[in-house]
Amino acid sequence: MNFEFEEEHRILRDSVREFAEKEIMPYGKEYDEKGEYPWEIFRKAAKLGYVAADIPEKYGGAGLDYLGCAIIAEEFTRADSSIGSAVLTASLGCPMVKYFGTEEQKERYLPKVVKGETPSAIAITEPDAGSDVQAIKTKAERVDGGWKLNGTKTFITNGSVSEWVVILAKTQPDAGYRGISAFLVETGWDGYEARRIKKMGLNCHDTAEIYLKDVFVPETHIIGQENFGFYQLMRFFNESRVFVGAVQLGMAVGAYERALEYAKQRKAFGKPLIEHQAIQFKLADMWKDIEAAKLLIYKAAWLIDRGKANPALSSAAKLFASETAIKATYEALQIFGGYGYSKEYDIERYYRDARVGTIYEGTSEIQKLIIARAIAGKLRL
Structure with a gap:
């Protein structure tokens, strides 16, 4: 059992992080206030193969495995919760066509997305x-x-x-x-x-x-x-919930890293916030939950890549990662105090953006229902 990325995934992570920090991170506030779809950033990401990256090369995609897609998702929303999510979800319609579409449908519609022509x-x-x-x-x-x-x-x-x-x-x-x-x-x-x-x-x-x-x-x-649309949709959810979990994981990481840096710089009662036990415990809980969420996301993606997608694990990954994102953004804002509530810092945006994670792509309650059915032997894995 190896808990480290293979070299190709490490290189991918580093490359995506460099792109995200340069092309996504500086523009979060601007696009949030404009409320406009980030077309230019979407096209730049597509040019590098980061949009719908699992689409086979035959249709213009990068042909990445699902773990690679999860890495891209995490890095994009680590950089910015809103722009990252907008660009990543450009691929939402692709899996149904990729798995169940005709050859004509695949050739006509999938390249439009991976080339950055349309979400x-x-x-x-x-x-x-x-x-x-x-x-x-x-x-x-x-x-x-x-x-x-x-x-x-x-x-x-x-x-x-x-x-x-x-x-x-x-x-x-x-x-x-x-x-x-x-x-x-x-x-x-x-x-x-x-x-x-x-x-x-x-x-x-x-x-x-x-x-x-x-x-x-x-x-x-x-x-x-x-x-057969419902059955096709269940296949779609087995993967999309892991993808959404990775999106939420990135938000949690982004909030945690910003809170950690702020806690090192901001002083209260004569010393940095990070030297106060109350703040240390908040950061420790955030780190702990993020590490656990990573293991769930990466394992679920790993199983998908081996043709062994597990509906219960996909649901668990999405459930835990989305709830971790909400807790992490909440505590991060608390660490920032009044500044966290202002538009001056990214945290208020992360707090707002993360909240929908336990609702879309299946609510937390639905994820628990799927897990419960699986452990009760009522769901075929």
Whole structure:
């Protein structure tokens, strides 16, 4: 058992860190205040192969393993919680196409993302269907040559900036989760409308409500088998939850490092904050939880790379890393005191940005439910 990165992963980490500290870290406050998608940074990251890095070289990607993708995610949000997350989630629609799309779909749509031409998106959540995926109401009705989609999706990352979106819709409304299919929809098609949602954090991270009104989807644009969308989605979550966990881990690391540096410089009662036991204990707890989160993330990614993705471990990694990010940003802000609450320092942004981690990509409660089912023998691993 080796707990050290192989040389290729160490080189990757160092290269990504150098890029992130130069091209991402200095601009966090600016993009948070502008609330604009970081197109220029997205394109720079894509040029270096850091966007959707697991996409095979055949389609223009770097062909990295999943551990490599987790390393990139951690380094990007360590540099900045908002820009890092925005650039990383450009790949959200890619896994469904990569694993279940036709060769034509892969050749046409995946290169657009890895080249930095457009982010991608996947639309699952609806106003009345979040954690309960089978409750979605968006319908796909068969017509000559394809389908017509009608419905509303909400909280869709990149919904108003992406050129294409994977839409989950009911093709057999009375069949519950067995009647869901996935479709590849271009956002320029008639009937597609997206409106950006204003949020507490991740302000340069596009989040939208999507309205689908008689959107015609050609026969060629169903992804995988009809009525198998739910099963495809579960495969997607096994990986995406580890990826989101790595995003949250990076936020925790970024907050911890900033708090540690501040505690060394700021003095109170005649000595640096770090010499006060109350502050030492906060930092010790942050370090401890971050190290534990790393082990969960790296092991879950390692299993994915060996074709042994474990749904319970993926959920545990996402659960622990996201809750660690919330605790770490909370304590970091406390260490900064009043300055942490001001816009002058990064910590208030990290605090806002980390909060959604226990909600999106499956709430903490859903992750615990998956783990519980696994240990009770009710979930096939």
